[in-house]
Amino acid sequence: MKSMGSFFFFFNVSLVLLLQYLSVLCVSQDFDFFNFVQEWPGSYCDTQKSCCYPATGKREADFGIRGLCLNCNDGSYPSNCDSSNPFKQSDILALTSSLQKDWPTLACRSGNGIELWSHEWEKHGTCSESVLQQHNYFKTALSLKQRSNLLQALNSARIEANGRSYSLRSMKGTIKEGIGYALFIECNKDSSGNSQLYQVYLCVDTSASNFTESPVLPKCKCGSQIQFPSF
Template identity: 55%
Template structure:
């Protein structure tokens, strides 16, 4: 590039016209589903929501826009604040399928607000607030992870199961390879904690993951009771 070309490039950058990609742009979603037994079986505090102990099932952690390179956008629109009136028809389903386990015990609105403002606002180009939560609920139902695992003899009974067996069971069930994330309980057992399923930019269809999460699990992990 000659001196003239560099000058034009610098001028465009200075004027704010040279942008590699808009912040709200993204390549795919992670649907992140969390096993409550593993969340609660750690040294940090766990509180059941005000509606009571959730069902022994995977709960939604979030629907997170991501880039193919492994990074992600966040808090894309500070002006787009969470409005609970927009999801009034979804609250009962959210309490069941997207329960909060943080302390102190609460209804879940703070959790949903955090997820919308950090992650959901980065997907406003394809879905509004109601669609964001509704799509996540539909995807969770579509995945039906607990049924997939129990059908393969993988049960939340504090037993230890092969990471390969867990991964293959989910892959066979949904048609795509999941990402698996573990944590450790106070006895230092590695536990099945979160499962990442990749979703297209419409937020409706599962796809093969362009990149898997960085979390690593050992070859054997515990599927804890809840």
């Protein structure tokens, strides 16, 4: 019993040291990949928390950008990397109308989106400065959304936002066919407790140029059938 206890002690210590090593390695390389996350607005609103429309009014029924986030292979991620480089609205003036359309906010302090974009830049964007300065960070996210075109891919397979349930496998397979790589789908619960399509995670390489295979796919908790609510 003593030898078994010693084994588990040394195993746990070794595991901690390995995770620390991987974390340091990721920091030394800045990050290993981007997660490009898009959310379905119908699922954001169809919860007990509900939602609010921005000052520009109700957005069109399409996926919206949730974030362009840096990640490490060990599951950690850098954040809030440079407090000396705050969000500057002047840097994205030419992109404002596109951001209001494709990266809007539904939070009930929504306003015109500036608070959301500021948060995303300061938490995630400041960590990507070696690759993307502020204007290009938002421009790149907008480009990735257009290239992925999730709603068109799903609709072409007759998977539509009509409140019906579809198989998780068919949803993932349809999107993967268009993107070329595996992806992660996150679900949330509607006001009745049903599982519904909420967010889609696509992996992007460190140059923020190409979709790629994700080294880290979290365990899906959606169930085999999920709803696709209307918006």
